[in-house]
Amino acid sequence: MSTPTVTGASLSELKSAYDRDGSCPLPYRFDDASVELLRERVARISAQRRPEVVHEKDSDVVRAIHGCHEFDDVCASLVRHPLLVELAETLIGGPVYVYQFKVNLKQAREGAAWPWHQDFAFWSEEDAMPRPDAVNFAIPLDDVHEENGPLVVVPGSHTMGLFDLPATSQDGTSDWRRHVSNDLAYTVDPARAQRLIEQNGRRTILGEAGSLHAFHPSIVHSSSNNRSADRRALLLITYNAVANAPAAPTRPAFLVGRDTTPLTARHDDRLGLLPAADPA
Ligand code: SIN
Ligand code: MN
Numbered sequence: 170m171s172t173p174t175v176t177g178a179s180l181s182e183l184k185s186a187y188d189r190d191g192s193c194p195l196p197y198r199f200d201d202a203s204v205e206l207l208r209e210r211v212a213r214i215s216a217q218r219r220p221e222v223v224h225e226k227d228s229d230v231v232r233a234i235h236g237c238h239e240f241d242d243v244c245a246s247l248v249r250h251p252l253l254v255e256l257a258e259t260l261i262g263g264p265v266y267v268y269q270f271k272v273n274l275k276q277a278r279e280g281a282a283w284p285w286h287q288d289f290a291f292w293s294e295e296d297a298m299p300r301p302d303a304v305n306f307a308i309p310l311d312d313v314h315e316e317n318g319p320l321v322v323v324p325g326s327h328t329m330g331l332f333d334l335p336a337t338s339q340d341g342t343s344d345w346r347r348h349v350s351n352d353l354a355y356t357v358d359p360a361r362a363q364r365l366i367e368q369n370g371r372r373t374i375l376g377e378a379g380s381l382h383a384f385h386p387s388i389v390h391s392s393s394n395n396r397s398a399d400r401r402a403l404l405l406i407t408y409n410a411v412a413n414a415p416a417a418p419t420r421p422a423f424l425v426g427r428d429t430t431p432l433t434a435r436h437d438d439r440l441g442l443l444p445a446a447d448p449a
Contacts, residue, residue, distance in 0.1 A: 180259050183383075187260050187304075191327030191385035192372060195256060199308065199379035200441040208310050210243045211272050211402060221423045223349050230279045233349055236423030238270045238406075246437035248406055253306060253442075254434040257408035260304045260383060264431035268292075268303055268409035269424060271349075272310070274402050275318045280395035281351040282318070285362040288407075289386040290331050290355035291348050296415040296425050301327070301386040303409040308382075310404055313375050316397035320374040320382075320390055323365045327385035332357045345420050357389050365389055380445065408432075 179196070186193040199207075214234045215222060221235040237244040247253070248267050257265045274280060288305065292298040313319045334355065341347060347354040374382050384390065386407075395401055414429040 180256075183256070184259055187383055187385070190324040190372075191388035192322045192324065192374070193383055194376070194445075195306075195381040195383055196445045197252065197381050197442050198377065198445045199381075200443055201379070203440045203442075204310055204379040206243055206439055207247070207308075207404065208402070210237070210241050211274070211310065211404075214241060215274065220421065223346070225276075225279060225281055226351060228279070230276050231274050232281070233271050233273045235269075235271045235349070236426075237272070238267055239423070243437075243439065244270065246435065246440055249432060249435040249437075250440055250442060251434035251436055253406070254432055256383070257304055257306070261302055261408065261410045264411045265408040266411055266414070266429045266432050267406065267426045268298075269407040269426065270405070272402055272404045274400065275392070275395045277317075277395060277398050277400045280318055280401065282394045283351070283390075283392045284353050285357040285359055285389060285391040286353050286355060287326075287331055287357060287387050287389055290334060292386060292415075293331070294334065294355060295343065295345075295348065295420055296418045298409070298413060298415050300413055302413040303386045303407055305384045305386065306381060306406045306408070307374065307384065308404040308406075309376055309378050309380060310402040311400050312377050313401055313403070314397070314399070315373065315375070316395075317399045317401035318392045318395040319401070320384075320392045320403070322372050322374065322384055323362065323369050323389040324372055325369045326365055326389040327387040329365075329387075331387065332361055332389070345424055348420075348424065362389055362391070
């Protein structure tokens, strides 16, 4: 299958929307066969006992899997998909590499919330990432609706700096388990998030499985518990500018990619990306 190309005009429109709002839908979606293949790989990895597989607190329920592009061939192809690489390079401005890859599974009824936070708080405090010159691509592997814990973002909050950082390094903040759990080490005060919402509004990122959305490392975001009978698996790829790579990261390599060579795009027939029927 051929890869749809992005026209110059729509690329610059996407970049304008991303720069202004800190999040935007990307007008493409992975076809059903690609989504099914990714689900199969996620199921296979989730069943393995390995450090990249993280569970919900005091539970056997898998919360997330990490770094899969390093050991699974489909995930390795996904991060190199020509259109994803082109979109990431456009939104960031320059060559990129994979900083982080994860799938947050948010299992039916059991998947726990992600409190209000900014990703760049973790990356600057823990990894000394110099600037938020990175982008998250979110690809749901299940349909996302209001009840299965969608991502909620505050548009424009990515331009306001980092909120509510601890004054000094506090006990436990460097424990990487608190970077992937419901008990997050760096959070935005819920009252502040509420004020930001009153000021800027909120955007709930809904969409069908396979859809594509970009969001900024500094945007204030959260997602609630999964109250529904439907799983909400969300695959997240973080591309970072090669020029913005942390000098000496210490967190596990499955949380902070060590290979900072510019990503080379590679087509894989198993991953079909189509223009979305309705980009809104
Ligand atoms: C979620 O999976 O809902 C949270 C994703 C994130 O915080 O990046
Ligand atoms: Mn986040």
